[in-house]
Amino acid sequence: MTTRRSVLLLVVSCLAGTGVAACKDSGKVSAAHASEHLTFLVDTVVKDVDEVRHGLPEGASVLAARIKNEPNLTKDLDNVRDSLELARRKVQDLRMAKSTFFALADASGTALRNDQEQDRMAGRPFFESFPGLAAAKDKYVETTGSMPEAAGVRAPRADGQWVAATPVTVDGTLSAIYVTGWSWASYAYHLEFALRGKLRSELADRKDEKEPLVYVFVVVGKAVFGAPVTPEVDGTTIGALDPLDKVKDNETYSSPLDITGRAYGLAVRRTPALGSGSGIAVLRSET
Numbered sequence: 001m002t003t004r005r006s007v008l009l010l011v012v013s014c015l016a017g018t019g020v021a022a023c024k025d026s027g028k029v030s031a032a033h034a035s036e037h038l039t040f041l042v043d044t045v046v047k048d049v050d051e052v053r054h055g056l057p058e059g060a061s062v063l064a065a066r067i068k069n070e071p072n073l074t075k076d077l078d079n080v081r082d083s084l085e086l087a088r089r090k091v092q093d094l095r096m097a098k099s100t101f102f103a104l105a106d107a108s109g110t111a112l113r114n115d116q117e118q119d120r121m122a123g124r125p126f127f128e129s130f131p132g133l134a135a136a137k138d139k140y141v142e143t144t145g146s147m148p149e150a151a152g153v154r155a156p157r158a159d160g161q162w163v164a165a166t167p168v169t170v171d172g173t174l175s176a177i178y179v180t181g182w183s184w185a186s187y188a189y190h191l192e193f194a195l196r197g198k199l200r201s202e203l204a205d206r207k208d209e210k211e212p213l214v215y216v217f218v219v220v221g222k223a224v225f226g227a228p229v230t231p232e233v234d235g236t237t238i239g240a241l242d243p244l245d246k247v248k249d250n251e252t253y254s255s256p257l258d259i260t261g262r263a264y265g266l267a268v269r270r271t272p273a274l275g276s277g278s279g280i281a282v283l284r285s286e287t
Contacts, residue, residue, distance in 0.1 A: 026286055027256025029267025033212070034282040035254045038269045040198060041191055041216065041280050047191075048098045049142075049273040052164050052180060055093025057140055060168045060178045062087040063104070068170045077122070080104050080113040082137070087178075088115070100186045101150060104168075105177040109133060112176070120149035126165070126179060136165035136177050144220065144275050151226045152183030161219060162274055184203045184218045184225035191280065192216035192227050210287045217281040219244055219268065224281065234259055234283055243268040244279050 018221035066083045067073050074080060084102045086095040094102075101121070103114035113119055124147065127134045132143025142164045151159040163181030167174050182190075195214055202211055215234055218225045224239040226232075237259050246253040247270050254267040268281045 003115050027258070027265050029264040030212070030263065030284040030286055031203075031256055031267055034214075034265045034266065034267035034284040035252050036251060037092050037195055037214070037282045037284070038267055038280060041195060042269055042271055042281065044191060044194055045271045045280065046273045047177065051093040051097045052099065053140070053142075055097060056164055056166050056178060056180060058091045059087035060166045062090050063168045063178055064170050064175065067168065074104070074106065074112055074176055077113045081115055081119075084113070084115040094180075097180065098182055098187065098190050099180040100152060100182045101180065103179045105165075105179055107137065107174050107176065108151070109177060111179075122268040124149055126163075126177070130161075130163050133165045133177070133179070134165065136179075137167055137174055140164065140166040144213065144278070150181065150183055152186035152189075157185075157228075157232065158223065159183050159225060159262075160223070162187070185228050188216050188218050188225055188230070189227035191218075192230075195282070213285040213287055215283040217283070218274070219279040219281050220248045220274075221277050238266060238281055238283065239269075241266075242272065243281060244277065247279060259283075 001218055018043060063083055073083060084104060088102060093106055101114045104112045105120055105126050110126055111121040111124045113125060114121045120238045125259045129147035130143050130145035132141060135141045144160060144162050146160040150161045153159050161181045161183050163179060165177050165179040168176040168178050192215060199211060203211055215226060215230050217235055217238060222239060222242055224235040226235045243253050247268055252267055252269045257264045257266045262285055264283050266283055268279055
């Protein structure tokens, strides 16, 4: 309770313009809370990736059986889409997966069809956008890259994707490649939505506290990806700090941060489950 009262007093002082020090202290409190949120978010990432790791090979078996019964299936694009939907329905992990697309590619890595109503991927070479997927001819793989047709935001705002793929073999012969993934912008939105839901649940019986403003970002190298409606200035400010360079192993980097005159707290941690050079950033401000 003492901490909560301190936060309230600091924020009131900041809003009342009683001094920069109060705003900085408010940012420190927000940074501490943002650091606590990272445990929940990193655990969520591990769970999300595990769903794909376990589910995609099972889905590939469903597709293989379908292709074996219908050898010309890959030439019927409507049938390909129906088969993709069938594979997802039959595998619990895939029904729960946070993927923004499922697709089937031929043995050369060229997309045949995805599961969306409007397919912008058809005919696009997956290996060109995601060179690491070439290994999916022989085994399950995960990698990152960027395909404009898989973006979760409109250009010119940048986006990238995390993707996974596995071979679909029939009688020992590669028939197709089963691909899934999510855009960084869409995944940031998913994590942000989950965090806000958790916060609202925790605050349900604490009527004296206001819900804080929180944003979640995926950090890949020096690039920072936020949800589609997140102010671009927030991601740009975080990116300028090169936060992953300040994080080692399972450590957390946190710091007060001023963005357009508002006090925030930033916390960043690496997420090996999304690949080397990736992490999650939380930006929080008391309201």
